[in-house]
Amino acid sequence: MGISSIGIGSGLDVKSIISQLMAIEQQPIAQLQTQASSLNTKLSAFGQIKSQMANLQDMAQKLADQSNWNAMSVTSSNASAITGTATEAAAATSFSVEVSQLARAQAVGSVALPSASPVGAGSLHIDLGNWSTGTPPVFTAGGTAVDVQVGATDTPSQIADKINAAGAGVTATVLKDTAGDRLLLRSNATGESSAFRIQALDSMGNQITSGTGLGQLAYDPANVATGGMSLTQTALNTKATINGVAVTSQSNTLNAVAGLTLSVSQVTTAPVEITIQRDTSAAKKAINDFVTSYNSINAALAEMTRYDPATKTAGTLQGDSTAVGLQTALRRLLSGNGPAGTPLRNLSDLGVEFQSDGSLQVNASKLDTALKKSDDVKNFFTAAAGESALKGMALRIKDFADGLIGVNGALTSRTNSIQSAINRNSKDQTNLQDRLTQTQTRLQAQYSRLDATMGSLTALSNYVNQQVTLWNKNSNN
Structure with a gap:
């Protein structure tokens, strides 16, 4: 083996x-x-x-x-009314600010409309611009107008949806109460130059001035004396003074001083001291x-x-x-x-x-x-x-x-x-x-x-x- x-x-x-x-x-x-x-x-x-x-x-x-x-800081003696931020371009300094008016958006509202009833066919011609302070006020257009087509069977809610989809610079809301539906419109931006006018046009393109039918949704005081939308809030600019010098702004933000942005949230009753420092x-x-x-x-x-x-x-x-x-x-x-x-x-x-x-x-x-x-x-x-x-x-x-x-x-x-x-x-x-x-x-x-x-x-x-x-x-x- x-x-x-x-x-x-x-x-x-x-x-x-x-x-x-x-x-x-x-x-x-x-x-x-x-x-x-x-x-x-x-x-x-x-x-x-x-x-x-x-x-x-x-x-x-x-x-x-x-x-x-180079960073700069901003302090306010009344931060509940005015706050600020500064860039490197700002100089170290201090000054007093008084605010007499805050910026706000224009707002209008319609009379109560039956919620399921149409107001008639035509279009709403919406312009952004400025209103004068006269009686009646005069509107000066400042941008491109937008036409919103309204169908013969459109309800207030459907009209609001069409306005919001049009990008006209305004927002529409339907307020429901016991009397019916009220169409509310408000500018998307604050300031006098963001005010708006609404003209109601019939199917032939003629302006409706009677304040009836689709004219109930018009806001054009110079041409629709009664029956159209009512002004509920006037468009305003912010008004303030910096060391006694008057300044205005379309928004509640002031950029009057180089490198400085002030945000205002209240009308002041006394001067607010703003200090910029390193x-x-x-x-x-x-x-x-x-x-x-x-x-x-x-x-x-x-x-x-x-x-x-x-x-x-x-x-x-x-x-x-x-x-x-x-x-x-x-x-x-x-x-x-x-x-x-x-x-x-x-x-x-x-x-x-x-x-x-x-x-x-x-x-x-x-x-x-x-x-x-x-x-x-x-x-x-x-x-x-x-x-x-x-x-x-x-x-x-x-x-x-x-x-x-x-x-x-x-x-x-x-x-x-x-x-x-x-x-x-x-x-x-x-x-x-x-x-x-x-x-x-x-x-x-x-x-x-x-x-x-x-x-x-x-x-x-x-x-x-x-x-x-x-x-x-x-x-x-």
């Missing part, structure tokens, strides 16, 4: 022998795996630093953004966000480069020249002086102060005091100059970050180098694993031959022993 398993013929634990030999052969691949783990940990660490540096660059960009420094809230937020971002990367670098003598453990990047150099360069950069021409020498003059662990902390009251001269703080961060050393702090930090995380930046080069090492390591592991497979195959073949040979020798030895025993037995007999 042939030998079915290695070791049976020889009696040796061949499987264990090969396993121990392969364990020795595999030591180099174990070293490569350990090295790969370390490289991947470093790559992850530098990836985190790059991400935090990109965030720091974004925060520096916001500090350099002029809109965060809004420092956006700049303050940008500074605080920058400090938070810097502290994140500072803490990460401190943790990654530290060595704990108590536990004798090193950080992921302990001793790494790129990480240690970045930590030093960042602190040196933020400790530097401000640009020429600004009275602020460094961040601490703004209330942004270094702590013993290298982090930054904002002294809120000191920052508020510095922001009272916001132009100085703005220049400290945003001043543009020909030489990098004279640029505003935010611009310098932005340039510094770009030099680290750009295509050819130091952090980018470092991560690329680590990734290349990981790729080489992976290739080395693959090649070594192939050699190990070949070695294991060779050892199994060698021990198979040895096992077969030793099995044959053992069988021969047993046969010889049997023959000797027989000879000895026969000789004794």
Whole structure:
């Protein structure tokens, strides 16, 4: 019978022998795996630093953004009557505002009409424009008229739907009461120039002036004296004074001052003081966000480069020249002086102060005091100059970050180098694993031959022993 398993013929634990030999052969691949783990940990660490540096660059960009420094705020002594917003174009100033009239839309209403009864065929000719104050008032058209066709069987509700679909600048509503349906029309916009006239025309295109039939839906005081729609609200402009100077507006919004929009909601009984001043809230937020971002990367670098003598453990990047150099360069950069021409020498003059662990902390009251001269703080961060050393702090930090995380930046080069090492390591592991497979195959073949040979020798030895025993037995007999 042939030998079915290695070791049976020889009696040796061949499987264990090969396993121990392969364990020795595999030591180099174990070293490569350990090295790969370390490289991947470093790559992850530098990836985190790059991400935090990109965030720091974004925060520096916001500090350099002029809109965060040029914002203006508006305060009102009577916010229930007047509020306002200002753009960068507004100047810091103050003035008094009085409102004598609010803008409103024209509104008219018909007499009660039977809800299911038509008023007759024809059309409603709707014009937007102005009404004079005479008696009767005179209408001056100011836009393109719209004709709404009315069918012989149209009810008030159907007529309202047609008016609303026509885009005539008015909105129709049906009010139902015990007397019937009343058709109500209102201008879509406020102001005297958004008033409207409605002329009723018969099927031949002639104006109906009787105030009967379709004429009941006309509003044209100069031609329909009675029977047409009644005026329920006159179109008005907002009327106000700014420091005693009269201003008007079609809406309840005043844009009489450059860069300023005032919204009025009440007629005033006393002057309302409006103050426009520099809004420092956006700049303050940008500074605080920058400090938070810097502290994140500072803490990460401190943790990654530290060595704990108590536990004798090193950080992921302990001793790494790129990480240690970045930590030093960042602190040196933020400790530097401000640009020429600004009275602020460094961040601490703004209330942004270094702590013993290298982090930054904002002294809120000191920052508020510095922001009272916001132009100085703005220049400290945003001043543009020909030489990098004279640029505003935010611009310098932005340039510094770009030099680290750009295509050819130091952090980018470092991560690329680590990734290349990981790729080489992976290739080395693959090649070594192939050699190990070949070695294991060779050892199994060698021990198979040895096992077969030793099995044959053992069988021969047993046969010889049997023959000797027989000879000895026969000789004794």
